[in-house]
Structures are given as C-alpha cells and as structure tokens.
Amino acid sequence: MSRGSPDFTKFRLGVKKGAMQASQKSSRLFENDFLESLTHVHHNTPLFLYTPVIVLSIFFGFKMTAASVAGGVGLIVFGFLNWTLFEYWMHRFLFHYQPKTKMGERFVYLFHGIHHDFPNEKDRLVMPTLTSIAIGLVVFALHYGLAGPKGLFLYAGFLVGYLYYEFVHYAVHNRKIKFGWTEWQRKNHLKHHFQDSENRFGVSTPLWDYVFRTYR
DSSP: OOTTSBOGGGOOSSSOSSOOOOOOSOOOOBSSHHHHHTTOOOTTHHHHHHHHHHHHHHHHHHHHSOOOHHHHHHHHHHHHHHHHHHHHHIIIIIITOOOSSHHHHHHHIIIIIHHHHSTTOGGGSSOOHHHHHHHHHHHHHHHHHHHGGGHHHHHHHHHHHHHHHHHHHHHHTOTTOOOHHHHHHHHHHHHHHHTOTTSOOOSSOSHHHHHTTOOO
8 A cells, every 4th residue: 555545444335324433533544644634633723714714805895896784794694505505515415425436435435434433533523624725715716706706705604604614513523512502403413423314414504404304
C-alpha cells in the first residue's frame, strides 16, 4: 500500500442500513500522517474561517447593490433556507448513496460512512476544511453567477446556515452541550444514527423531512 493511500480494508458498503455502531474508538483512514491530519478538524474551525467571509459578503452586498436593509436581510434568510435544502439533499442522496463500485464505497465511507461507524469521534464531527472550502467556492460561483452582487447576501445566508448546522451537529453528539432545542434535535438525529438511517436526514431542521416524508 502506498504511503498516502487510505487503508481500504476499513471500507464497507457506504452507510449500512439499520442500527449503527456507537464506538468511541477512532478509525485511521490514511497511513500518511499529514493526510490523516486533514480528516481531523477542531469544531471551532468553521466559525473562525467563515465568519469573516459572512461579514465581507454582507458588506459588499450592500456596497455593490441598492438593496435596502430589509431586502438584504430577506435575501440572507432565503440563503439560510437554501442551506437547509442543500444539507438535506447532500445528506440523503450523496452521503447515503448506495454505491455499486468499490471506488463508490470508498468515497461514501470516507465522507460519511466513517461518521456512522464512529459517531462520537469529536474531531470528525465537522466537515474537513478543504472539502468545505471546495464546496464553498462552487456555491459562491453559483450564487454570484445566478444573482450577481445580490448573490452575496444569499451566500452569506448559506454560510450562516452551514455554521448553524455545524454547531447543531456537534452539540447533538456532545452531551456536555445542553440547550432546549438541541436536546430535541439530539433525539431526532440519534434516531437516524441508531434506529433508521433511511430517514430523518435533516440536522439543522426537520423541515425537508416533513416535506419529502422522511420524518419517520
């Protein structure tokens, strides 16, 4: 096995149906220490990385458009809702895709299957930084390309939604963080982990689970 390759003996068929493991142990994905370090992320990293981007997006949104405060806020809220749908879609159709090839199995396990096998691994509860940056650049290009400068407001709202998602996801897997609404979301999300991985895909909100009838 090459020094930088994942240990593919760990990979299984994506995310298995039914009950998942609750192991506290860590799983090493790469033999190479540097590549392995990229799969472990401190939970505050997205906050420090994307808060300045949100602020700048809103600032330049107002600077480059004639949007009113109400208009800008409305677009930010719409961007937030865009995130919740994107999150649902990504979780349901990409992370829970049932691959038909070995390469597909490796991809799904690397990006999400490992989280179901090791759900309490705290430094793997947020998206790897390079992955989030790559997705963020594509999403920025789409928002700006489709909406022009007003897309900056949409993008800011999208990122606010992402940060909220990361907070909720970390909180529901960390029992030391207790807020009223996170307790409810914890019960909801852990049903997805340990009872039925084919339903309850929303982490930030169950809205789209209700809409698409996967809140079971």
